[in-house]
Amino acid sequence: MDTREEILAAARTTAQAHGYGGLSFRELAKQVGIKSASLHYHFPTKGDLAGALAQRYADDAERIFAEVLAASKDPAVLVRAFTDVLRLALVNDNRMCLYGILSAERAELAPEVRIEVERFAEVSVRFLAKALVLSGASEDVARARALAMFAAIEGAQLVARGRGDVAAYDAILATYRAAGLLP
Amino acid sequence: MDTREEILAAARTTAQAHGYGGLSFRELAKQVGIKSASLHYHFPTKGDLAGALAQRYADDAERIFAEVLAASKDPAVLVRAFTDVLRLALVNDNRMCLYGILSAERAELAPEVRIEVERFAEVSVRFLAKALVLSGASEDVARARALAMFAAIEGAQLVARGRGDVAAYDAILATYRAAGLLP
DNA sequence: ACCTGAACACCGTTCAAGT
DNA sequence: ACCTGAACACCGTTCAAGT
Numbered sequence: 001m002d003t004r005e006e007i008l009a010a011a012r013t014t015a016q017a018h019g020y021g022g023l024s025f026r027e028l029a030k031q032v033g034i035k036s037a038s039l040h041y042h043f044p045t046k047g048d049l050a051g052a053l054a055q056r057y058a059d060d061a062e063r064i065f066a067e068v069l070a071a072s073k074d075p076a077v078l079v080r081a082f083t084d085v086l087r088l089a090l091v092n093d094n095r096m097c098l099y100g101i102l103s104a105e106r107a108e109l110a111p112e113v114r115i116e117v118e119r120f121a122e123v124s125v126r127f128l129a130k131a132l133v134l135s136g137a138s139e140d141v142a143r144a145r146a147l148a149m150f151a152a153i154e155g156a157q158l159v160a161r162g163r164g165d166v167a168a169y170d171a172i173l174a175t176y177r178a179a180g181l182l183p
Numbered sequence: 184m185d186t187r188e189e190i191l192a193a194a195r196t197t198a199q200a201h202g203y204g205g206l207s208f209r210e211l212a213k214q215v216g217i218k219s220a221s222l223h224y225h226f227p228t229k230g231d232l233a234g235a236l237a238q239r240y241a242d243d244a245e246r247i248f249a250e251v252l253a254a255s256k257d258p259a260v261l262v263r264a265f266t267d268v269l270r271l272a273l274v275n276d277n278r279m280c281l282y283g284i285l286s287a288e289r290a291e292l293a294p295e296v297r298i299e300v301e302r303f304a305e306v307s308v309r310f311l312a313k314a315l316v317l318s319g320a321s322e323d324v325a326r327a328r329a330l331a332m333f334a335a336i337e338g339a340q341l342v343a344r345g346r347g348d349v350a351a352y353d354a355i356l357a358t359y360r361a362a363g364l365l366p
Numbered sequence: 367a368c369c370t371g372a373a374c375a376c377c378g379t380t381c382a383a384g385t
Numbered sequence: 386a387c388c389t390g391a392a393c394a395c396c397g398t399t400c401a402a403g404t
Contacts, residue, residue, distance in 0.1 A: 018290050021204030025397060038369045046397065096287065103345035104279065104287035107201050121345060147342070147351070148358035155338020159330070162286035162304060168330070175331035181362045208378060221388050229378065370403070377396060384389070
């Protein structure tokens with residue numbers, strides 16, 4: 001793994017726990033074994049680093065969703081795959097989806113970072129909409145419903161993280177399913 | 184308004200836009216017209232300031248919910264009053280509910296701040312549960328359902344803020360209602 | 367191509383000193 | 386009781402200098 005990749009990996013872990021504000025060039029440099037001034041050679045500003053991070057995150061999501069779609073056409077399985085990804089972050093030291101934590105810090109983000117954050121939402125909503133279409137929904141109903149599902153799932157993660165309690169995440173999702181919001 | 188109240192007011196506005204990390208003693212002091220060292224006289228640490236802020240926020244919510252409950256027993260009206268409070272933050276310069284933004288920054292918060300943040304959730308869920316009981320739900324069903332409603336509404340705000348678009352908040356809530364999650 | 371030390375203006379915090 | 390300037394260790398960023 002080259003230095004740039006090492007920086008991105010360390011930054012991602014930190015960002016999902018402490019957010020954009022919690023990213024420290026000096027701290028990351030220490031982890032990677034270089035000086036903080038050298039980090040600016042790879043990422044000139046903190047905005048550049050966060051932008052690369054968010055871009056990678058959206059790219060990864062796009063790839064994973066494509067793989068899941070290739071493996072199953074069962075709407076419930078597809079949605080479960082999505083909720084499992086966010087669940088994993090909680091289990092992993094009460095971390096958050098990068099989208100959620102960066103959305104909360106939106107005011108601090110450079111425009112190019114915001115664009116990538118929004119792209120993760122777009123990619124996710126498109127994936128969830130595909131699952132709904134597979135269950136027989138029309139394209140535009142699926143789109144609106146998928147956006148609501150995305151918001152509800154992100155909210156469940158936020159609330160569960162606020163309590164430091166994965167069980168709350170599971171309980172909230174179960175209620176969504178019982179109410180008919182999730183398949 | 185005394186100095187302490189002026190500090191709290193300025194801090195609340197800033198925190199709902201930029202979060203805990205966005206609070207700057209030097210910036211707040213400038214707004215209030217004192218030196219940053221003086222700010223530490225009123226709030227020894229940033230944790231003390233955030234704690235007072237979160238406590239005030241939960242207290243305010245408790246009072247508002249009591250007033251709303253005294254004015255109406257219509258579940259739809261009560262839930263609407265809750266969603267309107269979060270809507271107001273978005274309209275007000277794309278700000279967030281203090282609960283949502285501080286939950287995202289949970290890892291940065293002192294324990295006494297976390298307790299107050301969790302209290303806001305508790306107060307909110309209790310209020311929403313009362314609305315559900317008024318519509319005929321049993322106590323424990325209402326409790327689980329209220330938690331899911333709270334998470335979904337916070338998520339709607341997070342996603343709408345991520346887009347800088349209040350209309351998304353309204354659209355998502357409309358879908359929640361259509362799905363039967365909200366009354 | 368990649369790294370570094372030193373400097374800059376920021377930050378929260380402390381403290382001795384003022385009124 | 387309330388405020389202040391100065392100092393401390395932090396922060397992102399810049400830059401001239403090294404290999």
